[in-house]
Amino acid sequence: VEAARSGQKLPGYQEIGCHMVFDIRLDGLVRKARLVAGGHTTETPASVTYSSVVSRDSVCIAFLIAALNELDMLVVNIRNAYLNAPCREKIWTVAGKEFGDKGTVMVIVQALYGLKSSGASWRNMFMQTLLELGYTSSLADPDVYLRRNTKPDGTEYYELLLVYVDDTLCVSHDPMATMNKIGEVYRLKEGSLGPPTRYLGAKVAKYQCGDGSEH
Numbered sequence: 001v002e003a004a005r006s007g008q009k010l011p012g013y014q015e016i017g018c019h020m021v022f023d024i025r026l027d028g029l030v031r032k033a034r035l036v037a038g039g040h041t042t043e044t045p046a047s048v049t050y051s052s053v054v055s056r057d058s059v060c061i062a063f064l065i066a067a068l069n070e071l072d073m074l075v076v077n078i079r080n081a082y083l084n085a086p087c088r089e090k091i092w093t094v095a096g097k098e099f100g101d102k103g104t105v106m107v108i109v110q111a112l113y114g115l116k117s118s119g120a121s122w123r124n125m126f127m128q129t130l131l132e133l134g135y136t137s138s139l140a141d142p143d144v145y146l147r148r149n150t151k152p153d154g155t156e157y158y159e160l161l162l163v164y165v166d167d168t169l170c171v172s173h174d175p176m177a178t179m180n181k182i183g184e185v186y187r188l189k190e191g192s193l194g195p196p197t198r199y200l201g202a203k204v205a206k207y208q209c210g211d212g213s214e215h
Contacts, residue, residue: 081166
């Protein structure tokens with residue numbers, strides 16, 4: 001670190017610039033600020049950058065399964081998801097005045113937003129959490145996770161978890177049990193936990209047919 005302060009390179013590390021991004025949501029009520037790394041300036045191996053997300057076809061199938069099997073659905077957003085994961089790259093930056101100690105050299109240890117490897121690092125970490133909860137990644141879609149469960153009436157079925165970066169959709173007769181377990185590990189975004197009304201850009205609604213079935 002002292003070597004970097006004096007202008008020399010840290011062995012094996014890359015220097016990177018960071019900047020603050022400010023945003024206001026469309027409702028005008030929420031203002032956000034986020035420190036973002038200039039990941040476009042780093043040379044990062046492709047092996048640590050690839051990160052998949054659940055497909056829209058899998059989402060449609062999951063909603064069909066929920067309707068046919070009378071299962072409930074909950075969705076939640078994990079707060080500052082990337083920052084939970086370790087940084088896969090060896091990088092450092094020099095603090096700006098917003099840190100209160102301008103010129104201080106900082107080694108990035110968490111998966112900062114803007115880094116090429118952050119998405120993959122977060123996905124791998126969250127996958128490990130789901131595996132520990134007893135879920136298994138689907139062979140057809142690796143971002144759909146399954147776990148055997150039984151309804152109170154004895155009917156056996158598979159619970160589903162669909163993951164799109166930090167948006168998690170749970171299909172189960174008791175989805176809150178899974179969401180509570182996830183909430184014990186990660187901070188959930190306030191107000192994001194509940195039945196889906198909009199998912200991946202599509203509006204979602206639940207209604208009851210004349211024969212009593214739900215869709």
